[in-house]
Amino acid sequence: MPVTAMREDRGFIEVNAQECKGCGLCVEACVQKVLHLSAHLNHYGYHPAEYDGRGCNGCGLCFYACPEPGALKIFKAVA
Amino acid sequence: MPELKVTHQKAECLYDSYERKGELTHQTHYCPGCGHGITMKLLAETIDELGIRDRVIMVSPVGCSVFLYYYFDTGNVQVAHGRAPAVATGLKRARPDSIVISYQGDGDLAAIGSAEILHAANRGELITCIFANNAIYGMTGGQMAPTTLLGKKTTTTPFGRDKIKDGYPLHISEVMSSLDAPVFVERVALGNTKQILAAKKAIRKAVESQVKGLGFSLVEVLSPCPTIWKQDPVEAQRFVREVMADIYPLGNKRDRTADAEPHPAPAPEPALSELPAILKLPKEPAPADAAPPNPREVDYRIKIAGFGGQGVLLLGQLLAEAGMDDGLAVSWLPSYGPEMRSGTSNCHVRLNNRPVDSPVVTRSNILIALNEPSLQKFVSLAEPGSLVLYNGDSIPAEFRREDLTMHALPFFELADEVGTAKAGNVVVLGALLEVTGLLPDETVDRAMARVVKGEKWLEIDRKALSRGKQAMAASLGKEAACHV
Numbered sequence: 001m002p003v004t005a006m007r008e009d010r011g012f013i014e015v016n017a018q019e020c021k022g023c024g025l026c027v028e029a030c031v032q033k034v035l036h037l038s039a040h041l042n043h044y045g046y047h048p049a050e051y052d053g054r055g056c057n058g059c060g061l062c063f064y065a066c067p068e069p070g071a072l073k074i075f076k077a078v079a
Numbered sequence: 080m081p082e083l084k085v086t087h088q089k090a091e092c093l094y095d096s097y098e099r100k101g102e103l104t105h106q107t108h109y110c111p112g113c114g115h116g117i118t119m120k121l122l123a124e125t126i127d128e129l130g131i132r133d134r135v136i137m138v139s140p141v142g143c144s145v146f147l148y149y150y151f152d153t154g155n156v157q158v159a160h161g162r163a164p165a166v167a168t169g170l171k172r173a174r175p176d177s178i179v180i181s182y183q184g185d186g187d188l189a190a191i192g193s194a195e196i197l198h199a200a201n202r203g204e205l206i207t208c209i210f211a212n213n214a215i216y217g218m219t220g221g222q223m224a225p226t227t228l229l230g231k232k233t234t235t236t237p238f239g240r241d242k243i244k245d246g247y248p249l250h251i252s253e254v255m256s257s258l259d260a261p262v263f264v265e266r267v268a269l270g271n272t273k274q275i276l277a278a279k280k281a282i283r284k285a286v287e288s289q290v291k292g293l294g295f296s297l298v299e300v301l302s303p304c305p306t307i308w309k310q311d312p313v314e315a316q317r318f319v320r321e322v323m324a325d326i327y328p329l330g331n332k333r334d335r336t337a338d339a340e341p342h343p344a345p346a347p348e349p350a351l352s353e354l355p356a357i358l359k360l361p362k363e364p365a366p367a368d369a370a371p372p373n374p375r376e377v378d379y380r381i382k383i384a385g386f387g388g389q390g391v392l393l394l395g396q397l398l399a400e401a402g403m404d405d406g407l408a409v410s411w412l413p414s415y416g417p418e419m420r421s422g423t424s425n426c427h428v429r430l431n432n433r434p435v436d437s438p439v440v441t442r443s444n445i446l447i448a449l450n451e452p453s454l455q456k457f458v459s460l461a462e463p464g465s466l467v468l469y470n471g472d473s474i475p476a477e478f479r480r481e482d483l484t485m486h487a488l489p490f491f492e493l494a495d496e497v498g499t500a501k502a503g504n505v506v507v508l509g510a511l512l513e514v515t516g517l518l519p520d521e522t523v524d525r526a527m528a529r530v531v532k533g534e535k536w537l538e539i540d541r542k543a544l545s546r547g548k549q550a551m552a553a554s555l556g557k558e559a560a561c562h563v
Contacts, residue, residue: 065117074085074088077082078081
């Protein structure tokens with residue numbers, strides 16, 4: 001888990017690029033605007049969501065917006 | 080650097096991989112942006128949170144919701160189109176400790192399944208229905224559903240849904256909340272994350288109300304279908320929020336969870352040993368009394384047909400009972416239905432020295448036709464060389480077959496001579512025994528004494544039986560004489 005990249009961030013998003021269907025609802029839902037659709041295609045021909053790498057506060061809204069049960073995993077800072 | 084922990088991930092009650100096809104075992108079958116995946120996720124989270132996974136039985140119907148059993152690692156039953164609430168009723172009643180959740184779309188619940196949901200809700204069944212409403216038949220390619228919005232173009236309303244021709248969008252939650260029994264009914268939407276989080280709360284409350292045993296609960300989820308709506312996922316989400324929610328007002332329609340009394344626990348099932356007494360069955364004969372297996376090679380496939388009221392079914396029952404007493408394996412398959420109202424009636428009887436494989440008699444080797452329509456219907460299915468008994472003075476010429484042994488006798492007139500035409504079926508039995516000797520007389524008499532109710536009738540039937548034997552013997556003698 002690349003936790004070291006976090007610095008001051010309070011959260012982190014792990015996208016399963018092979019599970020993502022590129023619908024973009026997480027990008028729409030993200031208040032911090034730290035998600036985007038990748039320029040690359042995944043195995044199934046979708047542009048999967050990608051975390052910008054910083055700025056996530058771990059709110060989890062993208063998780064609820066995402067229709068794939070296992071495409072996103074959200075981490076949040078402990079207290 | 081802050082320490083991070085996982086706060087949101089795939090629910091535990093969902094399988095790690097989905098065994099649907101060889102490929103894509105980690106993806107759902109839903110299209111990108113489909114609301115089903117979100118609803119499923121909310122439901123799965125609720126099941127995890129309440130710790131009820133081992134008790135849950137998901138009931139999935141027909142539509143895009145059909146594949147829940149590939150995703151939910153819980154109990155699963157997949158049912159016929161629209162019937163989820165009916166099956167859920169049975170599951171819950173048979174297993175009161177389980178948490179039964181039906182998950183249906185609008186083409187399923189609001190159309191073909193409208194009767195099932197209405198009555199399950201009205202009975203206040205202790206089940207939870209998750210109703211995904213995307214106002215269209217998605218899986219079949221976009222036909223109009225009862226929930227389709229006015230003016231919406233679909234494959235079956237190419238000029239748009241017209242209120243005069245096609246009616247109005249059906250408001251299921253409002254219909255449900257007009258009933259007395261439901262304890263929790265709410266309409267939620269997946270139009271943005273705020274709405275999604277509200278949907279989560281409603282789903283949790285609905286399932287909780289079942290866990291507490293309070294009563295029927297339903298959550299209607301306004302859900303996007305980007306593919307069939309021909310919108311991109313973000314647009315479809317906006318459509319749910321701004322257009323659908325306007326036609327289908329969101330919010331709670333019924334919440335009696337605070338003051339509803341839990342349903343009383345169902346009475347325990349009676350022990351198997353108590354059933355004969357409850358059903359008032361006579362005591363089973365001790366094993367010593369049971370007839371020993373019959374060593375004869377026997378395979379009688381008997382079809383009995385006539386008008387309703389001629390005693391067709393009773394005749395079959397007498398044969399089966401007597402056969403059983405004779406140590407044969409028997410089956411008796413009556414045909415019920417509209418024929419019970421003075422139409423035609425028939426039953427299939429099998430007598431065999433080996434276990435009977437099927438109670439259905441397709442090709443008979445004994446056909447008993449008590450009227451002409453029955454002879455007409457079944458004579459062509461009689462096996463070559465087999466026996467036909469017909470109620471009449473003679474076999475109608477058009478139904479004669481050279482390869483059959485056919486006897487005609489006016490059974491009901493003969494019965495009338497012994498007291499009542501009602502005993503005509505037993506006259507037939509007498510004639511049948513005479514011509515075939517298929518069962519010993521005393522066995523038949525014993526079975527008759529058991530099956531026929533009342534001394535008076537038994538006496539008449541005994542007379543009828545011997546009248547039948549006598550008449551057949553006379554007829555056989557005459558025929559023999561003719562042949563000579």
